[in-house]
Amino acid sequence: xxxxxxxxxLPSLPSAGKKEKTTETGKKVSFFDTVFKIARTIxxxxxxxxxxxxxxxxLKLTGRMVxxxxxxxxxxxxxxxxxxxxxxxxxxxxxxxxxxPTLMKELLEQEGVVVKxxxxxxxxxVFWDPGQPSSKKSIKKKG
Numbered sequence: 001x002x003x004x005x006x007x008x009x010l011p012s013l014p015s016a017g018k019k020e021k022t023t024e025t026g027k028k029v030s031f032f033d034t035v036f037k038i039a040r041t042i043x044x045x046x047x048x049x050x051x052x053x054x055x056x057x058x059l060k061l062t063g064r065m066v067x068x069x070x071x072x073x074x075x076x077x078x079x080x081x082x083x084x085x086x087x088x089x090x091x092x093x094x095x096x097x098x099x100x101p102t103l104m105k106e107l108l109e110q111e112g113v114v115v116k117x118x119x120x121x122x123x124x125x126v127f128w129d130p131g132q133p134s135s136k137k138s139i140k141k142k143g
Contacts, residue, residue: 031057031059031061031065031069032069032072032076034057034058034059035053035057035061035066035069035070036069036073036076036080038053038056038057038130039053039070039073039080039081039082039084039085040078040080040081041130042081042084042085042128042130043128044111045111045112045113045126046084046113046126046127046128047084047085047086047090047108047113047120047123047126047127047128048084048085048086048127048128048129048130049063049085049086049087049088049127050063050064050066050067050070050085050086050087050088051063051066051088052127052129052130052131053066053085053130054066055131056129056130056131063087063088066085067093067094070082070085070094070097071094071097074097082094082097082098082104083098083103083104083107083108084108084111086120086123089119089123090119090120090123090127091118091119091120092104092105092108092115092118092119092120095118105118108120113126
């Protein structure tokens, strides 16, 4: 079984001129923690992209940096649903980092996501943007 890096063992990336995020106790929050927190909010049966997570993070992250963090998600506690993060074309570009070559596809299909040839078929329909306000907010009535 492939071993994944522990984010705690890796150095934090510089904040590129921004103030580093800290918790109420003053502990620095790594970009891994930020990425994992966003990824944990992806609803079951939905997917998002590396770039969408980067945009929603509020940090100066790139999709590539999010991919690097997702590669280390296997050791994160609580678990991170890394199978729900794909590239901007809906391709399972991270599938090779799972325990088996088909595990990412199998996990998505268990949630009702249709995947053919390592590409999500209804990508626009199942895409979830972590930067958008929740659709559960009440809708104002006209009148």
